[in-house]
Amino acid sequence: MLTRVLTVSLCVAASVALAAQSSRNTAPESFRVNGQITDTAGGVAATMTLQIDKYTPDDQHQTIVNALKAGNNQAFLDVLRKAPVVGALKMNDRSVPIRWARQQPQGGNRRIAVMTESPVFFFGAGAVDAKPTAGYDVGVLEFTIDSVGLGKGTMAAAAKVKPGGPTGIEVEDYSGKRIELTTVTRNPS
Protein backbone atom coordinates (compact mmCIF):
# COMPACT_ATOMS: atom_id res chain seq x y z
CA MET A 1 0.00 0.00 0.00
CA LEU A 2 1.40 3.29 -1.02
CA THR A 3 1.62 6.05 1.47
CA ARG A 4 0.82 9.48 0.27
CA VAL A 5 2.16 12.47 2.03
CA LEU A 6 -0.52 15.01 2.60
CA THR A 7 0.03 18.58 3.38
CA VAL A 8 -2.34 20.30 5.70
CA SER A 9 -2.36 23.90 4.90
CA LEU A 10 -4.57 24.57 7.83
CA CYS A 11 -2.02 23.39 10.33
CA VAL A 12 0.52 25.84 9.10
CA ALA A 13 -2.09 28.50 8.85
CA ALA A 14 -3.02 27.80 12.39
CA SER A 15 0.56 27.74 13.55
CA VAL A 16 1.89 30.68 11.62
CA ALA A 17 -0.97 32.94 10.84
CA LEU A 18 -2.82 32.72 14.05
CA ALA A 19 -3.10 36.41 14.35
CA ALA A 20 -5.95 35.88 16.69
CA GLN A 21 -8.68 33.47 17.34
CA SER A 22 -12.00 34.72 16.20
CA SER A 23 -13.64 36.85 18.76
CA ARG A 24 -16.67 34.66 18.14
CA ASN A 25 -15.25 31.57 19.73
CA THR A 26 -18.26 29.33 19.57
CA ALA A 27 -17.13 26.45 21.71
CA PRO A 28 -18.56 24.48 23.31
CA GLU A 29 -20.06 23.08 20.14
CA SER A 30 -20.54 19.75 18.46
CA PHE A 31 -20.74 18.51 14.91
CA ARG A 32 -22.24 15.51 13.21
CA VAL A 33 -19.68 14.25 10.73
CA ASN A 34 -20.28 11.84 7.86
CA GLY A 35 -17.09 10.37 6.44
CA GLN A 36 -16.44 8.09 3.53
CA ILE A 37 -13.51 6.53 1.77
CA THR A 38 -13.78 4.71 -1.53
CA ASP A 39 -11.73 2.94 -4.14
CA THR A 40 -12.52 0.89 -7.19
CA ALA A 41 -13.52 -2.21 -5.22
CA GLY A 42 -15.81 -0.56 -2.69
CA GLY A 43 -16.03 1.89 0.13
CA VAL A 44 -16.65 2.58 3.78
CA ALA A 45 -18.94 5.18 5.30
CA ALA A 46 -19.15 6.18 8.93
CA THR A 47 -20.90 8.68 11.13
CA MET A 48 -19.08 10.43 13.95
CA THR A 49 -19.75 13.11 16.51
CA LEU A 50 -17.14 15.76 17.10
CA GLN A 51 -17.41 17.53 20.43
CA ILE A 52 -15.30 20.63 20.96
CA ASP A 53 -15.48 21.94 24.50
CA LYS A 54 -13.02 24.73 23.88
CA TYR A 55 -10.45 25.77 21.34
CA THR A 56 -6.81 25.52 22.25
CA PRO A 57 -5.52 28.88 23.49
CA ASP A 58 -2.56 30.52 21.81
CA ASP A 59 0.03 29.71 24.45
CA GLN A 60 -0.76 26.01 24.50
CA HIS A 61 -0.97 25.96 20.75
CA GLN A 62 2.44 27.53 20.44
CA THR A 63 3.95 25.00 22.82
CA ILE A 64 2.62 22.17 20.65
CA VAL A 65 3.82 23.78 17.44
CA ASN A 66 7.26 24.39 18.87
CA ALA A 67 7.54 20.77 19.92
CA LEU A 68 6.49 19.64 16.47
CA LYS A 69 8.90 21.91 14.68
CA ALA A 70 11.75 20.75 16.88
CA GLY A 71 11.55 17.52 14.93
CA ASN A 72 11.40 15.04 17.80
CA ASN A 73 8.20 13.08 17.25
CA GLN A 74 8.10 11.56 20.71
CA ALA A 75 8.62 14.94 22.33
CA PHE A 76 5.81 16.31 20.20
CA LEU A 77 3.51 13.49 21.28
CA ASP A 78 4.43 14.00 24.89
CA VAL A 79 3.53 17.67 24.70
CA LEU A 80 0.33 16.97 22.81
CA ARG A 81 -0.81 14.33 25.27
CA LYS A 82 -0.08 16.57 28.24
CA ALA A 83 -2.22 19.32 26.79
CA PRO A 84 -5.70 19.63 28.29
CA VAL A 85 -8.47 17.64 26.69
CA VAL A 86 -10.53 20.06 24.62
CA GLY A 87 -13.08 17.67 23.18
CA ALA A 88 -13.71 14.20 21.85
CA LEU A 89 -14.36 12.36 18.62
CA LYS A 90 -17.07 9.77 19.16
CA MET A 91 -17.89 6.75 17.05
CA ASN A 92 -20.47 4.33 18.35
CA ASP A 93 -19.25 3.53 21.87
CA ARG A 94 -15.72 4.82 21.30
CA SER A 95 -14.54 8.21 22.35
CA VAL A 96 -11.11 9.51 21.39
CA PRO A 97 -9.95 12.60 23.31
CA ILE A 98 -8.99 15.72 21.38
CA ARG A 99 -5.93 17.56 22.64
CA TRP A 100 -5.73 20.32 20.06
CA ALA A 101 -8.48 22.28 18.35
CA ARG A 102 -8.16 25.50 16.43
CA GLN A 103 -10.43 27.59 14.31
CA GLN A 104 -9.75 30.41 11.91
CA PRO A 105 -12.10 32.79 10.13
CA GLN A 106 -12.20 32.27 6.38
CA GLY A 107 -14.44 34.72 4.66
CA GLY A 108 -17.80 34.20 6.23
CA ASN A 109 -16.88 30.68 7.18
CA ARG A 110 -14.70 29.05 9.77
CA ARG A 111 -11.85 26.65 9.14
CA ILE A 112 -11.56 24.18 12.00
CA ALA A 113 -8.81 21.64 12.68
CA VAL A 114 -8.54 19.16 15.51
CA MET A 115 -6.04 16.53 16.55
CA THR A 116 -6.82 13.49 18.64
CA GLU A 117 -4.39 12.16 21.21
CA SER A 118 -4.30 8.74 19.53
CA PRO A 119 -5.19 7.24 16.15
CA VAL A 120 -8.86 6.75 15.41
CA PHE A 121 -8.66 3.92 12.90
CA PHE A 122 -6.04 2.35 10.67
CA PHE A 123 -7.75 2.02 7.33
CA GLY A 124 -6.32 -0.91 5.45
CA ALA A 125 -4.74 -2.49 8.51
CA GLY A 126 -7.01 -5.48 8.18
CA ALA A 127 -5.29 -6.56 4.98
CA VAL A 128 -3.17 -9.66 5.20
CA ASP A 129 -0.10 -7.77 4.02
CA ALA A 130 -0.83 -4.56 5.91
CA LYS A 131 2.11 -2.40 6.83
CA PRO A 132 3.00 -1.73 10.48
CA THR A 133 0.91 0.85 12.27
CA ALA A 134 3.73 2.16 14.45
CA GLY A 135 4.36 5.85 14.14
CA TYR A 136 0.84 6.82 13.16
CA ASP A 137 -0.02 8.21 16.53
CA VAL A 138 -2.80 10.74 16.12
CA GLY A 139 -5.89 11.53 14.10
CA VAL A 140 -6.41 14.82 12.28
CA LEU A 141 -9.65 16.34 11.04
CA GLU A 142 -10.01 19.59 9.18
CA PHE A 143 -13.13 21.09 7.73
CA THR A 144 -14.79 24.31 6.73
CA ILE A 145 -18.10 25.24 8.28
CA ASP A 146 -20.31 28.04 7.04
CA SER A 147 -22.36 30.48 9.02
CA VAL A 148 -25.38 28.20 8.77
CA GLY A 149 -23.45 25.33 10.30
CA LEU A 150 -22.86 23.17 7.23
CA GLY A 151 -19.51 22.15 5.89
CA LYS A 152 -17.13 19.49 4.62
CA GLY A 153 -13.52 18.50 4.95
CA THR A 154 -11.09 15.63 5.29
CA MET A 155 -9.75 13.33 7.96
CA ALA A 156 -6.52 11.44 8.45
CA ALA A 157 -7.73 8.72 10.80
CA ALA A 158 -4.23 7.57 11.70
CA ALA A 159 -1.64 10.18 11.02
CA LYS A 160 2.02 10.94 11.36
CA VAL A 161 2.51 14.67 11.85
CA LYS A 162 5.92 16.06 11.07
CA PRO A 163 7.67 19.21 10.01
CA GLY A 164 8.41 19.59 6.32
CA GLY A 165 6.96 20.32 2.95
CA PRO A 166 6.14 23.64 1.41
CA THR A 167 3.88 24.71 4.26
CA GLY A 168 6.12 23.61 7.09
CA ILE A 169 3.90 20.86 8.42
CA GLU A 170 2.96 17.57 6.81
CA VAL A 171 0.36 15.04 7.76
CA GLU A 172 1.02 11.55 6.46
CA ASP A 173 -1.97 9.24 6.68
CA TYR A 174 -1.59 5.51 7.30
CA SER A 175 -3.90 4.55 4.47
CA GLY A 176 -2.38 6.93 1.96
CA LYS A 177 -5.82 8.24 1.26
CA ARG A 178 -7.84 10.68 3.27
CA ILE A 179 -11.37 10.14 4.45
CA GLU A 180 -13.71 12.60 2.81
CA LEU A 181 -15.92 14.34 5.32
CA THR A 182 -18.82 14.71 2.96
CA THR A 183 -21.14 16.48 5.32
CA VAL A 184 -20.37 18.24 8.56
CA THR A 185 -23.31 19.64 10.44
CA ARG A 186 -23.09 21.82 13.52
CA ASN A 187 -25.52 20.48 16.08
CA PRO A 188 -27.96 22.94 17.64
CA SER A 189 -26.68 24.25 20.94
Add this chain to the structure above:
Amino acid sequence: MALLSLTVSVLLTALVGAAPQSKNFIGAPETFHARAQVSTDTARGDVYVDIHVEKYTADKDREAVLSALQTGGEAAFVEAIRKAPVAGQIEIGKQTFAIRWAREVRDEKGRTITLVTEKPVYFIGAGLPGAKPRAGYDVAVVQLKMDTAGIGEGVMAAAAKVKPGEPTGVQVDDYGSEPIKLLSVTRKIQ
Protein backbone atom coordinates in the same frame (compact mmCIF):
# COMPACT_ATOMS: atom_id res chain seq x y z
CA MET B 1 -14.38 -6.94 20.35
CA ALA B 2 -15.95 -10.13 21.38
CA LEU B 3 -15.05 -13.27 19.56
CA LEU B 4 -18.09 -14.77 18.01
CA SER B 5 -18.04 -18.44 17.39
CA LEU B 6 -20.03 -19.44 14.40
CA THR B 7 -21.06 -22.92 13.73
CA VAL B 8 -21.50 -23.57 10.08
CA SER B 9 -23.59 -26.64 9.83
CA VAL B 10 -23.34 -26.75 6.10
CA LEU B 11 -19.60 -27.06 6.35
CA LEU B 12 -20.07 -30.17 8.38
CA THR B 13 -22.51 -31.41 5.84
CA ALA B 14 -19.96 -30.78 3.19
CA LEU B 15 -17.23 -32.37 5.21
CA VAL B 16 -19.08 -35.37 6.46
CA GLY B 17 -22.22 -36.02 4.59
CA ALA B 18 -21.87 -34.59 1.15
CA ALA B 19 -23.41 -36.67 -1.52
CA PRO B 20 -21.40 -37.24 -4.68
CA GLN B 21 -21.66 -34.33 -7.05
CA SER B 22 -24.35 -34.89 -9.60
CA LYS B 23 -23.23 -34.97 -13.19
CA ASN B 24 -26.50 -33.35 -14.18
CA PHE B 25 -26.18 -30.38 -11.88
CA ILE B 26 -24.96 -27.08 -13.25
CA GLY B 27 -21.66 -26.82 -11.52
CA ALA B 28 -18.07 -25.81 -12.01
CA PRO B 29 -16.53 -24.01 -13.62
CA GLU B 30 -18.74 -21.14 -12.53
CA THR B 31 -18.42 -17.59 -11.27
CA PHE B 32 -20.44 -15.68 -8.71
CA HIS B 33 -20.64 -11.95 -8.20
CA ALA B 34 -21.60 -10.51 -4.81
CA ARG B 35 -21.62 -7.37 -2.74
CA ALA B 36 -19.96 -7.94 0.60
CA GLN B 37 -21.22 -5.78 3.39
CA VAL B 38 -20.23 -5.32 7.01
CA SER B 39 -21.96 -2.80 9.21
CA THR B 40 -22.25 -1.47 12.72
CA ASP B 41 -24.54 1.14 14.20
CA THR B 42 -22.36 3.95 12.89
CA ALA B 43 -20.36 2.57 9.99
CA ARG B 44 -20.80 0.43 6.93
CA GLY B 45 -18.42 -0.99 4.38
CA ASP B 46 -19.25 -2.44 0.98
CA VAL B 47 -17.01 -4.16 -1.49
CA TYR B 48 -17.62 -6.15 -4.64
CA VAL B 49 -16.46 -9.74 -4.69
CA ASP B 50 -16.04 -12.20 -7.55
CA ILE B 51 -15.84 -15.88 -6.71
CA HIS B 52 -14.66 -18.28 -9.35
CA VAL B 53 -14.99 -21.99 -8.71
CA GLU B 54 -12.93 -23.90 -11.22
CA LYS B 55 -13.83 -27.29 -9.82
CA TYR B 56 -15.40 -28.69 -6.71
CA THR B 57 -13.16 -30.55 -4.33
CA ALA B 58 -12.89 -34.24 -5.03
CA ASP B 59 -13.91 -36.78 -2.45
CA LYS B 60 -10.36 -37.92 -1.77
CA ASP B 61 -9.24 -34.40 -1.03
CA ARG B 62 -12.31 -33.85 1.12
CA GLU B 63 -11.46 -36.96 3.09
CA ALA B 64 -7.88 -35.84 3.59
CA VAL B 65 -8.94 -32.46 4.97
CA LEU B 66 -11.64 -33.96 7.14
CA SER B 67 -9.26 -36.50 8.55
CA ALA B 68 -6.69 -33.83 9.29
CA LEU B 69 -9.23 -31.71 11.13
CA GLN B 70 -10.51 -34.55 13.23
CA THR B 71 -7.14 -35.99 14.13
CA GLY B 72 -4.86 -32.98 14.20
CA GLY B 73 -7.12 -30.05 14.94
CA GLU B 74 -6.94 -26.62 13.41
CA ALA B 75 -3.23 -26.64 12.62
CA ALA B 76 -3.49 -29.90 10.72
CA PHE B 77 -6.59 -28.62 8.98
CA VAL B 78 -4.76 -25.56 7.69
CA GLU B 79 -1.85 -27.68 6.53
CA ALA B 80 -4.17 -30.05 4.70
CA ILE B 81 -6.12 -27.22 3.12
CA ARG B 82 -2.95 -25.69 1.75
CA LYS B 83 -1.92 -29.01 0.25
CA ALA B 84 -5.26 -29.49 -1.48
CA PRO B 85 -5.49 -28.58 -5.16
CA VAL B 86 -6.57 -25.07 -6.02
CA ALA B 87 -10.31 -25.12 -6.64
CA GLY B 88 -10.77 -21.53 -7.68
CA GLN B 89 -10.22 -18.01 -6.46
CA ILE B 90 -11.86 -15.05 -4.80
CA GLU B 91 -11.17 -11.64 -6.28
CA ILE B 92 -11.60 -8.45 -4.31
CA GLY B 93 -10.33 -5.40 -6.09
CA LYS B 94 -6.84 -6.21 -7.32
CA GLN B 95 -6.33 -8.99 -4.79
CA THR B 96 -6.93 -12.68 -5.37
CA PHE B 97 -7.21 -15.47 -2.83
CA ALA B 98 -6.89 -19.10 -3.80
CA ILE B 99 -9.75 -21.40 -2.88
CA ARG B 100 -8.56 -24.79 -1.66
CA TRP B 101 -11.89 -26.20 -0.65
CA ALA B 102 -15.12 -25.99 -2.61
CA ARG B 103 -18.13 -28.16 -1.93
CA GLU B 104 -21.74 -27.91 -2.98
CA VAL B 105 -24.73 -29.57 -1.42
CA ARG B 106 -28.00 -29.71 -3.29
CA ASP B 107 -31.47 -29.58 -1.89
CA GLU B 108 -34.91 -28.82 -3.25
CA LYS B 109 -34.30 -25.05 -3.04
CA GLY B 110 -30.98 -24.98 -4.80
CA ARG B 111 -27.46 -25.34 -3.56
CA THR B 112 -25.38 -24.53 -0.53
CA ILE B 113 -21.79 -23.90 -1.47
CA THR B 114 -18.95 -23.82 1.04
CA LEU B 115 -15.53 -22.45 0.18
CA VAL B 116 -12.33 -22.20 2.15
CA THR B 117 -9.38 -20.09 1.06
CA GLU B 118 -5.76 -20.92 1.72
CA LYS B 119 -5.25 -17.72 3.69
CA PRO B 120 -7.38 -15.06 5.33
CA VAL B 121 -8.98 -12.42 3.14
CA TYR B 122 -9.28 -9.54 5.59
CA PHE B 123 -9.22 -8.98 9.32
CA ILE B 124 -12.36 -7.02 10.01
CA GLY B 125 -11.78 -4.76 12.99
CA ALA B 126 -8.00 -5.00 12.87
CA GLY B 127 -7.82 -1.30 12.09
CA LEU B 128 -8.94 -0.40 15.57
CA PRO B 129 -6.13 0.61 17.92
CA GLY B 130 -5.52 -2.27 20.28
CA ALA B 131 -7.12 -4.84 18.01
CA LYS B 132 -6.71 -8.42 19.06
CA PRO B 133 -3.92 -10.62 17.63
CA ARG B 134 -4.46 -12.25 14.26
CA ALA B 135 -2.60 -15.46 14.95
CA GLY B 136 -4.57 -18.60 14.27
CA TYR B 137 -7.03 -17.01 11.87
CA ASP B 138 -5.47 -18.63 8.87
CA VAL B 139 -8.24 -19.09 6.32
CA ALA B 140 -11.47 -17.53 5.14
CA VAL B 141 -14.75 -19.41 4.94
CA VAL B 142 -17.53 -18.52 2.53
CA GLN B 143 -21.00 -19.97 2.44
CA LEU B 144 -23.39 -19.28 -0.43
CA LYS B 145 -27.03 -20.31 -0.64
CA MET B 146 -28.02 -20.23 -4.28
CA ASP B 147 -31.45 -20.88 -5.71
CA THR B 148 -32.09 -22.78 -8.90
CA ALA B 149 -32.10 -19.55 -10.90
CA GLY B 150 -28.58 -18.68 -9.82
CA ILE B 151 -29.48 -15.97 -7.32
CA GLY B 152 -28.70 -16.10 -3.66
CA GLU B 153 -26.99 -14.71 -0.60
CA GLY B 154 -24.27 -15.75 1.74
CA VAL B 155 -21.87 -15.01 4.53
CA MET B 156 -18.12 -14.82 4.79
CA ALA B 157 -15.82 -15.20 7.75
CA ALA B 158 -12.99 -13.24 6.19
CA ALA B 159 -10.43 -14.42 8.71
CA ALA B 160 -11.41 -17.65 10.35
CA LYS B 161 -10.20 -20.38 12.63
CA VAL B 162 -11.65 -23.80 11.78
CA LYS B 163 -11.57 -26.38 14.51
CA PRO B 164 -13.41 -29.44 15.71
CA GLY B 165 -16.33 -28.58 17.92
CA GLU B 166 -19.84 -29.38 18.98
CA PRO B 167 -22.62 -29.67 18.13
CA THR B 168 -21.95 -30.23 14.46
CA GLY B 169 -18.35 -31.33 14.64
CA VAL B 170 -16.94 -28.26 12.96
CA GLN B 171 -16.68 -24.81 14.47
CA VAL B 172 -15.71 -21.67 12.62
CA ASP B 173 -14.46 -18.79 14.75
CA ASP B 174 -14.55 -15.49 12.93
CA TYR B 175 -11.94 -12.82 13.73
CA GLY B 176 -14.59 -10.18 13.16
CA SER B 177 -17.46 -9.76 15.55
CA GLU B 178 -19.98 -10.42 12.80
CA PRO B 179 -19.73 -12.38 9.58
CA ILE B 180 -19.71 -10.37 6.40
CA LYS B 181 -22.99 -10.51 4.53
CA LEU B 182 -22.82 -11.44 0.88
CA LEU B 183 -25.74 -9.73 -0.77
CA SER B 184 -27.14 -9.92 -4.27
CA VAL B 185 -25.13 -12.99 -5.14
CA THR B 186 -25.57 -13.89 -8.77
CA ARG B 187 -24.18 -16.73 -10.81
CA LYS B 188 -22.64 -15.27 -13.91
CA ILE B 189 -24.01 -16.59 -17.15
CA GLN B 190 -21.22 -18.31 -19.00
